[in-house]
Amino acid sequence: MAEAVTGVPPVGVAIVDDHPVVIDGVRAWLATEPRLRVLATGDDPDEVLRAAPEADVLLLDLRLHGRMVLDRLAELSAAGRRVVVYSEHTEPATMLAALDAGAVAFLAKHEGREHCVATVLAAAQDRPYVPPALAGAMVGDPRPDRPALSDKEREALLLWFQSMSKASVARRMRISEHTVKQYVDRARIKYTRAGRPARTKAALLARAIEDGLVRPEDIGIYRSHAAADRPTP
Amino acid sequence: MSADLGTTVDPPAQRWPRRPGAVTTAYPGGAEPDAAGDPAAVARASDRGARVAAVAIALAWHLVVGLPGQLAARSQLPAAPLAGAAWLLVAGIGLLAGHRLLRADPLPAAPLAGLLLACDAVVFAAVGDRHLFAAANWVWSGLGWFLLLAVWGRRTSRLLLLLAAHSAIALATLVARGVTAPADLARFAMYVYGTSSLPVAVFVGAAAIAGMARERAGTAAAALAVEAERAAAERARRDRQARLALVSAAAGEVLDDLAQGRADPGDPAVQRRCATAAARLRRLIAESDDVPDPLLHELRAAADLAECGGLAVDLVNVGVPPPLPVPVRRALADPLTTELAGARDWARLTVVAGPDEVTVGLVTPDRGPGDGSGPPAPAVDDEKVDHVYERDGGIRWTQTRWRKR
Numbered sequence: 029m030a031e032a033v034t035g036v037p038p039v040g041v042a043i044v045d046d047h048p049v050v051i052d053g054v055r056a057w058l059a060t061e062p063r064l065r066v067l068a069t070g071d072d073p074d075e076v077l078r079a080a081p082e083a084d085v086l087l088l089d090l091r092l093h094g095r096m097v098l099d100r101l102a103e104l105s106a107a108g109r110r111v112v113v114y115s116e117h118t119e120p121a122t123m124l125a126a127l128d129a130g131a132v133a134f135l136a137k138h139e140g141r142e143h144c145v146a147t148v149l150a151a152a153q154d155r156p157y158v159p160p161a162l163a164g165a166m167v168g169d170p171r172p173d174r175p176a177l178s179d180k181e182r183e184a185l186l187l188w189f190q191s192m193s194k195a196s197v198a199r200r201m202r203i204s205e206h207t208v209k210q211y212v213d214r215a216r217i218k219y220t221r222a223g224r225p226a227r228t229k230a231a232l233l234a235r236a237i238e239d240g241l242v243r244p245e246d247i248g249i250y251r252s253h254a255a256a257d258r259p260t261p
Numbered sequence: 262m263s264a265d266l267g268t269t270v271d272p273p274a275q276r277w278p279r280r281p282g283a284v285t286t287a288y289p290g291g292a293e294p295d296a297a298g299d300p301a302a303v304a305r306a307s308d309r310g311a312r313v314a315a316v317a318i319a320l321a322w323h324l325v326v327g328l329p330g331q332l333a334a335r336s337q338l339p340a341a342p343l344a345g346a347a348w349l350l351v352a353g354i355g356l357l358a359g360h361r362l363l364r365a366d367p368l369p370a371a372p373l374a375g376l377l378l379a380c381d382a383v384v385f386a387a388v389g390d391r392h393l394f395a396a397a398n399w400v401w402s403g404l405g406w407f408l409l410l411a412v413w414g415r416r417t418s419r420l421l422l423l424l425a426a427h428s429a430i431a432l433a434t435l436v437a438r439g440v441t442a443p444a445d446l447a448r449f450a451m452y453v454y455g456t457s458s459l460p461v462a463v464f465v466g467a468a469a470i471a472g473m474a475r476e477r478a479g480t481a482a483a484a485l486a487v488e489a490e491r492a493a494a495e496r497a498r499r500d501r502q503a504r505l506a507l508v509s510a511a512a513g514e515v516l517d518d519l520a521q522g523r524a525d526p527g528d529p530a531v532q533r534r535c536a537t538a539a540a541r542l543r544r545l546i547a548e549s550d551d552v553p554d555p556l557l558h559e560l561r562a563a564a565d566l567a568e569c570g571g572l573a574v575d576l577v578n579v580g581v582p583p584p585l586p587v588p589v590r591r592a593l594a595d596p597l598t599t600e601l602a603g604a605r606d607w608a609r610l611t612v613v614a615g616p617d618e619v620t621v622g623l624v625t626p627d628r629g630p631g632d633g634s635g636p637p638a639p640a641v642d643d644e645k646v647d648h649v650y651e652r653d654g655g656i657r658w659t660q661t662r663w664r665k666r
Contacts, residue, residue, distance in 0.1 A: 120579045138543060161577070168579030168613045189579075190611045190622030191658060199653050 038065040039152040042083035046071040046092050050137075054087060054114075057141040064148060073100055077109075084152045090115035090126060098129050105130020108227035110151045114144070120165035127162075128223025132232065136161040154228075154235040156216035164189035166215055175218035184211035210241060217242050303478035304471045305365055311467035312413060316359035318463075319406035323352055327403045330396025338397060340387040347380040347387070348399065351407055358410040373411040374423055377404060381427055385434040393440060394448055401431065402456045409460040420464050424457045504565075505545055512538035533571070536607070540573040556582045556590050557612065560621070563598040564610055572604055578612035582619050585663065592646035593661045597623040600650075600659045617665040627657045 041064055045051050051069045058064045068080035071092060077083065086104065090096060090113050104111050113126045114135040123134045132151040135144060136159065143159040150157035158166070166177075167185040177185070180201075187197040188208070198205040217236045220229040236242050331348060335341045354373055361368050384400040385393075392398050408423040435441060435449060515534045518524035524531040544564065557578055564574040585593070601608055604625040611622045645666060651658045 118577075138539075164577060164579045164611065164613060168615065170580060170615060186613060186620060186622075189577075189613065190609070190620075190660065191624050191656060192609065193656060196624075196653055196656055196658065200651065200658070 036063075038063050039085060039149065040065055040067045040080060040083045041085050041087060041148055042067055042076045042080045043069040043087045044071065044073050044076050044092070045069075045087075045089040047089075050089070054144065057144050058148065060141070061145045061149070064145065073097075073104060084110065085132075085148050086111045087148065088113050088131075090117055090122070096122075098125055101126060101131055102129040102224065102226070105132075105226040105228045106224070108231070110154070110228055110231075112147050112151050118161050118165075120168055123162055123165040124169060124171070124222075127219050130224070130226030130228045132228055133157050133159070134162045134165075135159050154231040155239070156213045156232060156236070158185070158188070158212050158216050160189050160192045162216075163212060166219065173222070175215075175222060177215050177218060178211075181211045181215040181218075184208050185215055188212055214241055300475045300478035300482060304475035307474035308414070308467060308471040309363075309365075311463070311470065312362045315406070315409055315413065315463060315467070316355075316362060319403075319410055320352075320355050320359065322403045322406055323348075323355060323399075326396070327399030330399050334388075334392055334395065334397035337389075338387060338392065339389040344384050344387040344397075347383045351377065351380050351400075351404070355407055355410065358407070358413075362410060362413055368411065368413070370412050370415060370419070374408060377407050377411060378423070378426055378430065380404070381430050382434075385430060390438050390440065393434065393438070394445075394452070400427075401452055405456050405460040409464055413464075414468075417461070417465055417468065420461065424461070428453045428457070501545060508538065508541045508545060512542060533573070536573045537568060537571065540575055540607075541568060544574070544576050554582050556585065556594060556614075556619070556621075559590070559594045560597070560610060560612065563594070563601050564608075567601045567604065567608065570602075572601075573607045574601070574610060575608070576610045576612075578614070580612075580614035582612070582614040583616050585619070589645055589663055592648070593619060593621050593663055596648050596650070596661055597621055597659050600625070600657070604657075618663065620660065620662045623657075623659040625657045627652045627654055 041058060043051050043054055043066060045054070055066050055069065058066055067083050068076045070076040070079070073086065073088065077086070086109050088097070088101060088104075088111050090098070090101070096117075101111055101113065110132045111130070112133045112135060113131040114137055115122070115126075116137045118136040126134050132154075133147045133156070135147050139159050139161060143157075147157045147159060163185040167182055167189060183201060184197060187200055188194065191197060191200075194205045194208050197208045201208065213236070217233060220233045233242075237244055327348060331338075331341075331344060335345075338344055354376060358368055358373060381400050381404055384398060388395075388398045394401075404427060405424060408427065409420060412419040412423065431452070432449060435445060515524065515531070515538055519526060519531070524534075526532070544561070561576060564576050568574050597610065600623055601610070604623075605628060606626050609622075609624045611620075611624075613620045613622075645663055647660075647662045647664075649658070649660045649662075
C-alpha cells in the first residue's frame, strides 16, 4: 500500500522478542508509519530471518529467554544484518557493548514510538540515529579507548540526553537543529571504529562519508582531528 | 495510589559512605574506621617497645661494662685521654640517638655510623697491645649496640655492613700490631661472633614484629572497610526492597482497577497514575549502584518526594560521581531540588558523571508566564559549579555543572 502511494518499496522489519505483548506493542507503533512493514516476528532470530530473509532491519530484544544475546548480535551484524537493539537494559555499559558488537542503534524500550520509528527508518538507510539514552551512554563513556569526541559533539550529546528536544538544544547552543543533529550523528559515526569490525559499521561509515557528514580523512585519523568540529555544509 | 513513598525516604542528614576503602558510615554494625587506624602507625607503636629496649641496652652496657673497664686500666693505656674522649662522644651519640628514636624522629644514619666507626678506630689505637682483648677495649663488645641504634628501622644489610666494618677495623689493628697467632685469631673470631649475634638478633626480631603488626593492622582495616561497605549495601538493598514492595502494590492497584473495569484508560487521572507508577518502577530498576552515591541519593530522595505530589519523575544517571565536598554537592543538587518541588506533570532528571566533571540536568514542561512559580533564586555563586536556568516556552531547563579545576 505504501508502494502505491510513494512508489518506494516500504522498509521490511523483523521483530525478535520473547514477550508477545511487546511484539504487539512495537507492531502497533510501526503500523502508524506507512514507510514501514513488519514482515515477521518471533522469539528466535534464526527462525524470524528464515521467515523473512529480505527484512531490511531486525529489531532485537537484547535479552531473550533470560540470556543476553550480545554474541548473536555480533554474528548478525558481522553478516551485514542491520540490527536495532531495543531493550529495557539501559545501563550505559550494555548500550556501548551493543554498539561495539555492531548494532546500528540502541533504543531503550521506554523511549517510545517516535524514537522507534525514526531509528528503524534511519537504520534502513544505514544512517545513524541516536536516541537520548544512547547519547547519555556515549557522553558518559568512561572507557580509556573511547572515541575522541570534540567539545561541541560532547555538548550536543549531553544536552540532547538532558532535554530530549533538538529544538531546545539548538536554542541553547545557538546553532540550527540541523547542526545539532550533525554533531550528534558525527559522534555516533566515530563509534563505528570501536569494537570489532562489522559490515554494518562499514555501511554506516560509508553512508556518512557519502552524505558529507564526515570526511574519510577525519575517520582515518579522527583522533588527532577531534578539535576540528565545524559543521559540514 | 495510596502508597506513600515519603515514608521510606531516608532523612537527608543520613551520612552515606563516600567510596569503598574510605568509608565513613553511620550504619549500625559499622565500627569507627579510626579504630583500625593507619597500619604504619600501628607498626610504629608496636616497634616502640623494641626501641626502648635497644636504647637501654646500649647505654647501660656503655655505662656498666664499658666505663669501669676503661677506668680500671686507665693508667696502663698509651693514650687514655683519647679513649676517654671517644667514650664520651659515643655516649653523646647514644643519648642523641635514643632521644630521637623514642620520639620516632628520623636519625642521620650515615654521619652517626661514620662517627661511631671513627671512635672505634681511635679506641683500638689508644688501648695498646696489652689491652686489645681486655675490658679496657670497650668498643669490642659495646659499639655494636650503638651501630644498631644508628640504623634502627632500616634494612638489616646496613647493620651487617657496619658490623663487618667494625670487625675489619679490629682485624686490621691485630694485623698491624702483629697479633696474628692462631690463638689470637680464634679469640678474634669468637669476639666477632659474640658481640654481633645479639644486636643482629634484636634488630631482625624487632623488624619482624613490626612487619607483622603492620600486616595485621592492614588486614584489619581492609576487613573493616569491606564490612562497612557490606552493611551499606545491605541497607540499600533493604531500602530498595521496601520501596519496590510499595511501588509494586501501587502499580498493582492501578492494573487491578483497569482489569476490573473500575478505572477508565481514557481518563487522564488514570493515565497519570499509570505514568507515575511506571516512572517509579523504572527508577527503581535503574538503581544499579550497590553503595549509593551521596549526590544520587539526594536527588533520588528529592525525586521520591516530588512524586508524592503527583509528578512523574524520570531519573537517569550515567557514570559514578567522584567524592565531592559537601558545598559542591549542595551547589549541584539544590537548584534542581528547588525547581523539582515546583514542577508540574513530569520531570526528567539526568546525571552525567565522570572523574573530572559532573553535570546534573532537570527538564520540566514550561507552563508559561502565568504559572506563578518563577525561576529559582540564583544559586550561591560557587566558582566551581555553573548554574544555568532557561525557559524556552517548551521546557524549563535547570543545569548545574561541576568541573575539576
